[in-house]
Amino acid sequence: MQEFDLQDSIKGIWDKLGGWLDSLILNLPNFILASLVFILFIFIAKYVGKIFERITRKHIKEDSIRLMTVKVIKAIVILIGFFIALGLLNLDKLLTSVLAGAGVVGLAIGLALQGTLNNTFSGLILSFLPEIQIGDWVETNGFAGSVTEINLRNIVIKQSDNNYVIIPNSKIVEEPFKNFTRTARSRVFVNCGVGYESDLEMVRDLTIETIKDKFPQKGNEEVEFMYEAFGDSSINFVLRFWVDATKNRHLLIARNEAIIEIKKAYDAKGINIPFPIRTIDFTNKLSINRDT
Structure with a gap:
C-alpha cells in the first residue's frame, strides 16, 4: 500500500x-x-x-x-x-x-510623505516657471533677497544682510511673491511736504523738472506730482517717477538721489520743508510762597 x-x-x-x-x-x-x-x-x-x-x-x-x-x-x-x-x-x-x-x-x-511630496512637486513647478529663476530678486513670505538655489525641497534666498533664508517650495507656490528682476523699469515713490506759504504751482513745476533732469523718462513714462492733503505743518504731496531697477536696492538708491536733488532745488529757491513743532504752554502758575 x-x-x-x-x-x-x-x-x-x-x-x-x-x-x-x-x-x-x-x-x-x-x-x-x-x-x-x-x-x-x-x-x-x-x-x-x-x-x-x-x-x-x-x-x-x-x-x-x-x-x-x-x-x-x-x-x-x-x-x-x-x-x-x-x-x-x-x-x-x-x-x-x-x-x-x-x-x-x-x-x-x-x-x-504628504508634505515632502508637496514640496517636491512644487519644486518641479517652480523649475519651469519663468516668473522665478536663479539670480532673481524676490519678495515672498516676509523675506526679500536674491534667489541662489531652487531644489526639490525648497528655494534659498540671500538677503541684503548677507543671511540666507530657506523657504519650502509649497510656500512659494501657494503664497504671492514679487519679482523685481522680471521688469527692467520700476516706479519710485517719494513723499514730502512744503510750507503753507509756498507757491504750490512753482513747487510742482520745480520738482518735476528736477526729477526729469536726474532721471530721464522713457516712452510714455512721466514724472507725476500730486498734492495729497493739508497736513498739520505742511501741504503734503507724492512724487512718482520711473527708473531702471531689477532689485530693491536700485529703488532705494533712486529714492535717496531724488531726495538729495529735491532738497538742493528747494534750498536754492528758498522753499521751506517744515517739520512739526510742539509748543508747551504752562497756563497755571505755581506759587511757592502762598499765604496760609
Missing part, C-alpha cells in the same frame, strides 16, 4: 513537471518576445531621457531638479514596457495584482 502511494506521488510529480515543461515550451516564444520588448523599452527610456535632458537644460538651471525629472521620465517608460511584457505573457491576473499593490503602496507613501 505504501509502495503504491509512493509510485502515485512520483508519477504525480513527473506529470506536474511535464506539464510545466510543456507550458514553458508553448510559452517560450511569448517569453522571448516579452523579454525583447522589455529590453527595447529600457533602451527607449535611455534615449527619451537624453532628449528630455537636452530640452530641460535650457529651462531648468538646477541640476538636481533636472536629473530627478529625467529619472522619473525614464522610470515611467520602463514601467510601460514592463506592463506590456506582462500582457504578452498572458499574466493579466498578475498585472492586475501589481497595479493594485502599487496603488495601495503609493497611497500609503503619499499619505506618509
